[in-house]
Amino acid sequence: MFVERKANKVFKAIDRLEGKEVAYNEVQLKDQKDSEMKREIERIKQQINILKSSQSAHVLLFYGDWEDDGKFVFVTELVTCTLRSFVQRTKGVSIAVVKDWSLQILEGLNYLHSQKLDNLDIHMDNLFFLHNSGKGTIKFGLGLDSPSLPSHDFTPMELNGTEGDVWSFGMCVIEISTLDTPFDEFKADHQQIQKAVSSGLKPLSLLRIDEPTLLHFIWCCLKISPKKYSAAELLKHIWVRNSAPETSGEFIKLREEAEYLSFANKFASNQEGWQEYFNLITGKLNAFESGNYTSGSESDSEDVIIDIDIPKEEVVNKEEVVNKEVNVDKSSPQKAKLDNLSDFYLSQFIKSSVSPPGSARGSSPVGSRNQN
Template sequence: MNGVDTDQSDKDSEPFVEVDPSGRYGRYHELLGSGAVKKVYRAFDQEEGIEVAWNQVKLRSLSDDPAMVDRLYSEVRLLRTLANKNIISLFNVWSDDHHNTLNFITEVCTSGNLREYRKKHRQVSMKALKKWSKQILKGLNYLHTHEPCIIHRDLNCSNVFVNGNIGQVKIGDLGLAAIVGKNHSAHSILGTPEFMAPELYEEDYTEQVDIYSFGMCVLEMVTLEIPYSECDSVAKIYKKVSSGVRPAAMLKVKDPEVKAFVEKCLGQPRARPSAAELLHDPFFGEVDDDENDDS
């Protein structure tokens, strides 16, 4: 295999567990993260000499659901067409019939996800939090104004990723993205309960559900608390969300400007601003665009 170091006697080199059909990408054993149907491994692009992420979906867990498999393929194909500095790039995709897996290579961010990064760095200025928030909005604006419109549907701090050395954040894990045409609502319930807009449960929603989730992300960034962590079951979360009861974390927000901004994002679907409108909100008044978050 071209470029693959197979010399096991070299103790310093880490062997690849798996190599893609082209021989360009090699997967290591180290797991970077895992979800309901997907595992993400550290990997290496031998051609460019850069580390990447190897995402692997076990299709056997979906073998009774051909519609889900079709959706995965169509979404991954769509992701290959996206190009925005605040969206994780997708480099390659293929299926492995022998192991019954769908594999795709994406860029990897140096500092992991925003939830872990924020926990690690507890002393962060409001200005820095606003810079991160603005970059998430730029990614959302790109998705929402795409043709067709792309709804993420599972935006939360664990699937926003960080390059901490340059203060750059990127939206990832678009595996639940709903691809819907203009003036069409999506009709399936998926996502992370604490971050799900009430209308998601009603199965009739638009891209505005991502704005609600974004508001919850800002709340988590500011308070270091996952919204509705006071609830011990999904049923209790649903009851609060559907009746408009805000998470207890809102009481921790002392800054009235931050509270008002989060409330704006959590409003009724038709009252919620778009990502483009939020980018021009006075909340971001003193946040300068620089090379890291410029659109």
């Protein structure tokens, strides 16, 4: 056995007829209530039916399934390298690779959504890197459950189904780009992470990204309201449509470690730090839209998604916002404006139940990346 999860176990096995290693999956059903068992088995069978007929390069190959003594068994191709483990070993990949992986995951996500499959448990431990001739291939695991906490438990409550999958995909792009696990500032405190996500808080690792096009793409993935983008729409974004030359050797533009840590400390400790971050992100997104990728010309309209409601650069009094948050109706224009601003970390000051990132970690809210 090489993977054990709450609902299933995965074993390495040998297919003696074909002479190759395969993944032998056992899903435990006997400990569940009858109604839960029925729903679970139907959900798994639905996914497996897709595997049987899939022509997508990003879906696991399927070899067979059966039921046996309170267990549902299915056999797939063996892929043992998760995208997280591969990224951690590389210590950073080029822009060309980040673009290619973003495109591959989006194509797989779009295919699965077109087959009416969602809530796919999208995270870096459920995406697999397959070494083959030429460049590697990203494949989706089944949406059963993750070894730790399922990704959909981190998804904002406003987002369900396909929208939640796109949000989780955005988190994967952050990790691929920065090598940081999103929300690592909470030190795997799942309760605090869920509170932060529910408040609209974004991972502090976004501070690292100094690449306007990539930042715009991630922001489109993480949008909650009013416009939420599908995988099909995101496939039109210039980040994935315009591939980088594979031989360029260019890497994602990230902030220097000292600058990032200094800025993160200011953000966690006072409103001026938040305002500086707010202005910085706003400036980056505006720089993207004022460049060659605006939606003003017909030729650009198929290549990039614009319309992410960038707030104006303005100083916001956090006490005033707290008072408004308590009293405004959820359907009011003021509430809509607050929701938009909360996308830029404003919720850190709105929700008193959410501890600021790093509040329990001493002087530095974010640890340095491992450079070894």
